[in-house]
Amino acid sequence: MDLNYTDEQKAFRDEVRSYLAEKLPARLVEKVRLGKTLTKQDHEEWHAILNERGWLAGNWPKTFGGAGWDAVQRHIFEDEMTRAAAPRIVPFGLGMLGPVLQKFGSKAQQDHYLPRILSGDDWWCQGYSEPGAGSDLASVRTTAERDGDDYIVNGQKTWTTLGQHANMIFCLVRTSKEGKPQEGISFLLIDMNSPGVKVRPIVLIDGEPEVNEVFFDDVRVPVENRVGEENKGWTYAKYLLTHERTNIAGVGFANAGLENLKRIARLERANGRPLIENPHFAARIARVEIDLMAMSTTNLRVVSKAAAGQAPGAESSMLKIKGTVIRQEINALTRSAVGPYAMPFASEALEDGSNLGPVGPDYAETATAQYLNNRKLSIFGGSNEIQRAIISKAILEL
Amino acid sequence: MNFELTEERQMLQDGLRRYLRESYTPTLRAELAESDHGYAQNVWSGLAEMGVIGALFDEEIGGFAGSGFDIAVVFEELGRVGAVDPLIDTAILGGGLIAALGNEAQKQIIEAVIDGSIQLAFAHGEPSSRYDLSRIEATATRHGDEFILNGRKAVVINAPAADHIVVSARTSGDAADRDGISLFLVSASNPGMTLRSYPLVSGCQAAELLLEDVRLGSDALLGGEGGAFEAITHTQARATLAISAEALGLMESIRELTNDYLKTRKQFGKPIGKFQALQHRMADVLIEIEQARSAVINLAGHIDAPAEIREKHVSATKNLIGNVAKLVTEESIQMHGGIGMTDEYELGHLAKRLIMVDHRFGDAIYHLERFIALAVA
Numbered sequence: 093m094d095l096n097y098t099d100e101q102k103a104f105r106d107e108v109r110s111y112l113a114e115k116l117p118a119r120l121v122e123k124v125r126l127g128k129t130l131t132k133q134d135h136e137e138w139h140a141i142l143n144e145r146g147w148l149a150g151n152w153p154k155t156f157g158g159a160g161w162d163a164v165q166r167h168i169f170e171d172e173m174t175r176a177a178a179p180r181i182v183p184f185g186l187g188m189l190g191p192v193l194q195k196f197g198s199k200a201q202q203d204h205y206l207p208r209i210l211s212g213d214d215w216w217c218q219g220y221s222e223p224g225a226g227s228d229l230a231s232v233r234t235t236a237e238r239d240g241d242d243y244i245v246n247g248q249k250t251w252t253t254l255g256q257h258a259n260m261i262f263c264l265v266r267t268s269k270e271g272k273p274q275e276g277i278s279f280l281l282i283d284m285n286s287p288g289v290k291v292r293p294i295v296l297i298d299g300e301p302e303v304n305e306v307f308f309d310d311v312r313v314p315v316e317n318r319v320g321e322e323n324k325g326w327t328y329a330k331y332l333l334t335h336e337r338t339n340i341a342g343v344g345f346a347n348a349g350l351e352n353l354k355r356i357a358r359l360e361r362a363n364g365r366p367l368i369e370n371p372h373f374a375a376r377i378a379r380v381e382i383d384l385m386a387m388s389t390t391n392l393r394v395v396s397k398a399a400a401g402q403a404p405g406a407e408s409s410m411l412k413i414k415g416t417v418i419r420q421e422i423n424a425l426t427r428s429a430v431g432p433y434a435m436p437f438a439s440e441a442l443e444d445g446s447n448l449g450p451v452g453p454d455y456a457e458t459a460t461a462q463y464l465n466n467r468k469l470s471i472f473g474g475s476n477e478i479q480r481a482i483i484s485k486a487i488l489e490l
Numbered sequence: 491m492n493f494e495l496t497e498e499r500q501m502l503q504d505g506l507r508r509y510l511r512e513s514y515t516p517t518l519r520a521e522l523a524e525s526d527h528g529y530a531q532n533v534w535s536g537l538a539e540m541g542v543i544g545a546l547f548d549e550e551i552g553g554f555a556g557s558g559f560d561i562a563v564v565f566e567e568l569g570r571v572g573a574v575d576p577l578i579d580t581a582i583l584g585g586g587l588i589a590a591l592g593n594e595a596q597k598q599i600i601e602a603v604i605d606g607s608i609q610l611a612f613a614h615g616e617p618s619s620r621y622d623l624s625r626i627e628a629t630a631t632r633h634g635d636e637f638i639l640n641g642r643k644a645v646v647i648n649a650p651a652a653d654h655i656v657v658s659a660r661t662s663g664d665a666a667d668r669d670g671i672s673l674f675l676v677s678a679s680n681p682g683m684t685l686r687s688y689p690l691v692s693g694c695q696a697a698e699l700l701l702e703d704v705r706l707g708s709d710a711l712l713g714g715e716g717g718a719f720e721a722i723t724h725t726q727a728r729a730t731l732a733i734s735a736e737a738l739g740l741m742e743s744i745r746e747l748t749n750d751y752l753k754t755r756k757q758f759g760k761p762i763g764k765f766q767a768l769q770h771r772m773a774d775v776l777i778e779i780e781q782a783r784s785a786v787i788n789l790a791g792h793i794d795a796p797a798e799i800r801e802k803h804v805s806a807t808k809n810l811i812g813n814v815a816k817l818v819t820e821e822s823i824q825m826h827g828g829i830g831m832t833d834e835y836e837l838g839h840l841a842k843r844l845i846m847v848d849h850r851f852g853d854a855i856y857h858l859e860r861f862i863a864l865a866v867a
Contacts, residue, residue, distance in 0.1 A: 224756075226827050226828060228758045250828070294832055295833040295834065296831050296833060362622070362856070364622075370859075420820075424816065428853055431621065431853070432615055432644060434691075435696065435850070436645065451688055452617065464845075467820065468831055471823075471827050475827060477767055
């Protein structure tokens, strides 16, 4: 048992750290630190910088233009990214679709789409959930009917994160009503500029239009845009979800959030003393920090198993539950820490180019918005209830 | 022992519930988001006509009720619809302080408050005072017959709509002293007052108030010089009761919405309310809301008790309300799933209002400590 990185891993960490120190634009750091909404251009700018160094797709093999890192290296990279307050890598093309195409896509699909993901020519979004198919994903009802060399797609997807920026969407669609619901699903790549695709933003409780509804009305999709075999989409969807679940614990985000919380608690005063010296508040911070210390190691245990080639199974579900609960508690404490200045609604302040200064301290401005927004963590990507069901089935055999 | 409402209060509750259900339509909420002051003038006038504002004042001053249970009935109903009307600010805080401390001339204002024609706000908290009632750094200096006020007041709710603002300032003593705090009744148009207005997460409006050489005649002084702390504490106790009762109403509506959703939303071929994992959690939510109801009753029943007993109940109730509010908000969003995250669905506004309750008049941690100091130590 050795909790330390090897010398090679340490050297890699230092290399990442100094690259970030040199290349990460201060303007983006400022926005991330204050919890402001990043624009499409912000994301693209940062992706391009990482791509130049060959670090945009850490999880992709080198043959596809990725960095080919193992699980420990990916963990180190993600850890350094959050430590430096870098914008997160938008995961839909890089983390989700890329691995699916590499494993199940045709040569033509790989040659066409993978380079465009790296270059930023395509911005992908995820068409999984539907109004009637959330936790119960297998009940998707969007249909794709064969018509010559095309499918005709009809239906609706929802909770499509950053779909407003996307030109491409990967979708689960129903191609057969025979057998079990899982057996009639196919995996389609759809150009969002096709006639019949409509995107409607959904404003969330923090006031931001982060997610969308996507409507399909007789949308023609060439059969060559199907990934793998017809009616085998569920297999590919599940494979994608295991990739969605790497870094699911969000240890880096939790660490950054905890540091921010402590900084605020040192600046805020209660009864004339720094809030961090208030024993009741300090105890709440301590509890979450102790939990986070243990979870970081749970995460590393899973990471090193993965690096040794063992695919994480139900462990991901444990990490997802623990990780989201910890992050949400940090958000709740941050909201509490800023006191009455949690009350102003700072929608405009989240956007670029607002010339009004914050109403209270700058660190208070987005505390409530982030608290509200991160209630989603325990809902999306398989709600925590679904994760518990997976644990009871897969590990406890109940 | 009798936990039934009196006939008068039952009538007040029934009438108010009907009125608010009819007034707070989904279109109204959309209009309010665009309005100048965050609330609807016609709804406010209706409340006045029904006698709802008068029910918050006692007969001596021209009202007809004003006890703890009247406050509880009114604010629970406001909470049920997620009402944003600034009744706490105009009636309980501003009106309450004038009723408690005002001279005959100042008390004339109460009539206009009760008939719904004017709005008030209470400018007390400051950027660094957090929830501490005595941490006042704004100053009022006497120059002959005048007071000159300087300082900054934070998150003054309803200030943008207020005709008069009750402003606290220190006439003597150090920042955290209880003695030396004075109150002034100031016209909103008084020179030297600058407002920076903004909307709140909970849906109404507030402002940062900058006081720069605000010159006031000595007739602006509300109550004795330097001795306002006890009245501020008692008034805040009544406001804490009001917001706790409002929180209870919000919790009840949120629970109903969530309950309905559990019965109608189907996943895996059945309503999600058939899953025991959710049933048990919903049962816990129900139990905690009953605890919240009892905590509101406790405070309502002791609101005019001697200060040491009253304040113990203030902190016990507000601590419990803060904790239950967090549970109810978070569980209701979680059990709704994605739809609970949207601004469009009714839950969003109610949940935001409920979670913001903890940021006014002291949060759960503040009142836990205060309770320890008052009751345990």
